[in-house]
Amino acid sequence: MEHAVEVRDLEVRRGTNAVLHGFNCTIAKGAVTGLLGPSGSGKTTLLRCIVGVQKIQSGTVHVFGEPAGSPNLRRRMGYMTQAPSVYADLTVRENARYFASLYGVGAKQADAAVTDVGLGDAATQLVGTLSGGQRARASLACALVSSPELLVLDEPTVGQDPVLRNELWDRFRALAAAGTTIIVSSHVMDEASRCDRLLLIRAGDLIADDPPAAVRATAGTEDLDEAFLRLVLARDEQKAGAH
Amino acid sequence: MSPRLTLITAARILRQLRHDRRTIAMIIVIPTVLLTLLRYLFDDQPFVFDRIGLVMLGVFPLVIMFLLTSVAMLRERTSGTLERLLTTPIGKADILFGYGLAFAVAAAVQGVIASVLAYWLLGLDTLGAQWLVVLLAIGNAVLGVALGLFFSAFANSEFQAVQFMPAVVLPQALLCGLFGPREEMASWLKAISDVLPMTYAVEALQEVGRSVDPTGTMWRDVAIIVGCILVALAAGAATLRRRTA
Numbered sequence: 001m002e003h004a005v006e007v008r009d010l011e012v013r014r015g016t017n018a019v020l021h022g023f024n025c026t027i028a029k030g031a032v033t034g035l036l037g038p039s040g041s042g043k044t045t046l047l048r049c050i051v052g053v054q055k056i057q058s059g060t061v062h063v064f065g066e067p068a069g070s071p072n073l074r075r076r077m078g079y080m081t082q083a084p085s086v087y088a089d090l091t092v093r094e095n096a097r098y099f100a101s102l103y104g105v106g107a108k109q110a111d112a113a114v115t116d117v118g119l120g121d122a123a124t125q126l127v128g129t130l131s132g133g134q135r136a137r138a139s140l141a142c143a144l145v146s147s148p149e150l151l152v153l154d155e156p157t158v159g160q161d162p163v164l165r166n167e168l169w170d171r172f173r174a175l176a177a178a179g180t181t182i183i184v185s186s187h188v189m190d191e192a193s194r195c196d197r198l199l200l201i202r203a204g205d206l207i208a209d210d211p212p213a214a215v216r217a218t219a220g221t222e223d224l225d226e227a228f229l230r231l232v233l234a235r236d237e238q239k240a241g242a243h
Numbered sequence: 244m245s246p247r248l249t250l251i252t253a254a255r256i257l258r259q260l261r262h263d264r265r266t267i268a269m270i271i272v273i274p275t276v277l278l279t280l281l282r283y284l285f286d287d288q289p290f291v292f293d294r295i296g297l298v299m300l301g302v303f304p305l306v307i308m309f310l311l312t313s314v315a316m317l318r319e320r321t322s323g324t325l326e327r328l329l330t331t332p333i334g335k336a337d338i339l340f341g342y343g344l345a346f347a348v349a350a351a352v353q354g355v356i357a358s359v360l361a362y363w364l365l366g367l368d369t370l371g372a373q374w375l376v377v378l379l380a381i382g383n384a385v386l387g388v389a390l391g392l393f394f395s396a397f398a399n400s401e402f403q404a405v406q407f408m409p410a411v412v413l414p415q416a417l418l419c420g421l422f423g424p425r426e427e428m429a430s431w432l433k434a435i436s437d438v439l440p441m442t443y444a445v446e447a448l449q450e451v452g453r454s455v456d457p458t459g460t461m462w463r464d465v466a467i468i469v470g471c472i473l474v475a476l477a478a479g480a481a482t483l484r485r486r487t488a
Contacts, residue, residue: 079330085323089259098255102331
């Protein structure tokens, strides 16, 4: 099967410290891949590489067989940054319609995306007056408007109440079932179980790349939080042993 | 570059402005209040107002638009929306020219209102046509827009952005011939003044003030202003980086 994303020997430095060093991974088409790891592990940097806005030192990142960031890819991709990047001095609807029009998508589809993220009632409200969670959903709506083949979502469910979070995940699953490739970062482990595959990252190292069930099995625990911890410790021991 | 994306971006920026009523009010009120002050400062010397007021009709909008656009562009960068835009099909020039166009509309409103006030309420008198003065006032404001967008690229914070105003605009105001004829400046000062765009913006207004018909010098100045606007916008687009560290 052809991969949606292929990362080879990726080397990224931000400032003086290496965020990713010789990072390799592949991401499957039409699936939800969860990028998990603590804050500062390199999740956002990897996502920025995939959407093509990160300066890289060496290595390659390919999306649908093309180098990441190439102009053709920009029409096929939706990106939601970690900090909600929407215009605070526009309404939710105006934001969605603007981003939609950049892809040549009409107002109707933009309004539908606003409803899809549960902001139908707040559509005419200025983004600046919304709560943090609502703002994040407005930002998500702007990533969904163009019905992209690849959705890159950096912590889309932070600050959402559990019911809404559940609805958003139902939405992601439905999109993936229809063929959309979704890469979603999170540091909430209970979301991990809803992914098809997990990439566990710590300090720029890939410490697991498996379906959730396999991660649990390898670590020998049902609890993904605990599983992550065990994998990290095992990795540290392995590294210590190598020295 | 795509005219469609430039236009929808300009429309988006105007929509943002529309939600900010106080900024709109200030765009209109500030130059009119300043011109009124100037008028009554030279109450018994109407000829002085005809000379200085005319030039200020260009300088005030330039300064205001410079500040507005440099902060607006900085916001686009620091809010993350620029990074997001650069992952969409929009081109860098579309973004910059969209900004230029949107603020040119605001500048046109400002230029028309300030000129109407200066002529009909403050008694400004020029030998040349009034519509030329309006046009030059707008041109000056758009020059401010383009310079603001360009210099915004070198600012990392609002603190830095606002300081580019005194750094970039004040030297031009000092050397443009407003405080004394350029011919009387030391040759090195005149040489600097020769390469600053505001020199030509002010000269064009002065030409309209003292000649009944548009002069060749004025048209040359207009061409220089338009050239500077286009170069500043293109250079501003070139400073946008799709990939950042």
